[in-house]
Amino acid sequence: MSAPRRPDAGSPQDGPAHAPTRVFVDHRELLFSVVYNMLGSVADTEDVLQETWLSWSGKNRRAPLAEIGNPRAYLVRVAVNHALARQTAIASRRETYVGPWLPEPLVTDATTGLAPDTADHTVRSDSVSLAMLVVLETLTPLERAVFVLHEVFGYAHTEIAGMLDRSPAAVRQVAHRARAHVQARRPRYRARPRVRREATERFVAAALGGDLQALLEILAPDVTVWIDGGGARQAAGLRPVQGREKAARMLAGYASRRAGDLDVHYRSVNGDDAAVLFSDDSPYAVMVMDLTPDGDQVCGVYVVTNPAKLTRVRPDADEVGTAQ
Template identity: 70%
Template structure:
């Protein structure tokens, strides 16, 4: 008969579980910003839990002065290891790659889930995540920890096992690159919602004149179908005329009929989520010009593998059917 675990071991694991749960939202936010994928983030958190609980199981009486810093270090290093797997996967990915969208169940503030509360804001918008993809894994980790979560360079040095001087250099390169590609402004939520509704009505209705009005001349469209949705561009589309041709090809399709439109917060921004019956069909996220009156970037995620965590939810009164 196997022996029961010692009482102090049970107590240590219970404490380890509580500490992990207490910090899970923070770990999710950091890792998601580093990886851009919900499924990959959940896998990293599972690895983090195994490393964390394993260390407590081996040394149940060991005191950790700063559990938060210890957990962040484990999670960040697992995320850095995961980047190699993601890079190999991207080599065979069909078409543009976009992050997995984080979709709130409703636009009402009371219903926003924990991840949405943590991730709300420009720092984790779809547009920002696309820019972060162009950084090296270490630059991205440093940028996320420093710019998004306010970690000092000395703290980050301990997390990624680099000198403070090296971290400062990484932070400088990352900040310069991001700020060159991502203007530091944020449209008012009401303006974003109105622009989103105008765009969805024009795009799904195939209204070329309306699309000419709302799309900026230099608009870029990223359409991520993963080779599983048609039509979809095999590379980002630049320019209003090409964008309109792509969008009207969507509107001209005979299937699916009667898409259900839900306006939801996606990575903290008001966006549109399209459903075919009970199943998510596409997530549309818009990036606006500084004036807020035109769409400068459009991100369409229709790869069903990236929408498995998106649910229909309750319907708001102003939402409708295309």
């Protein structure tokens, strides 16, 4: 049985016997957001939600729903623990992954303002930026779970302790360690939306236009470029490129091979302005830029070209500009 989504009004799932289904559907978006921020993969998130649904439906076959005092807390606890258990398989997969690994981007549709998952359009307002997800990859699975639950979703340490079967004191220590680790790698700042959009458009024009001088001006001296092709794109590098000169030359050369065939759609990706590149209406790449605190330069470039991570990306006629 697949994990349920939103039942249509008037369906058989409106009956009392389907109360557990309605409870799960009501909390599905929260569960998706929590698990996605822990794993960075939509496919793995959907698998975890399926496992959570099976645990939930099995629990309700054995005991009435009324015996579960706080269904929301129960479902989050089950989902988080399934996500932690899945980390072993994910780590094993990463060992054989070709080149840099980046999270699967959540691309917002320009018309609806929503981000698609495997079957329907759903709001992903609680997803953190792609750059932050990359930083979270450097945490241990436990540190990441605690950070996501506390810093992103606002759960108290005592609540997290109950979810993870640890003492509140132990959770506070993990939270302190995770927060210090993240803040050391990603200071808290966020450029204004207009500044982000202008910087994104300047960068894309320079990169796809092969304008080396413009790239040297907009890239920060210590910029890092990640290109995740998963071994499916020949032009993707096997490791991140650091430094303005190397990055500019690599980006200019990378774009010159395909720029004339690409259409640019400006979208929101994980809440940030970004560019989605299409070739003959098929998604070719998602480009997300991380800005310096003043918003004047690009300090990080995240390019996802792995086709397996772009299967949910769709073109939108309202937000298109042809690359020159």
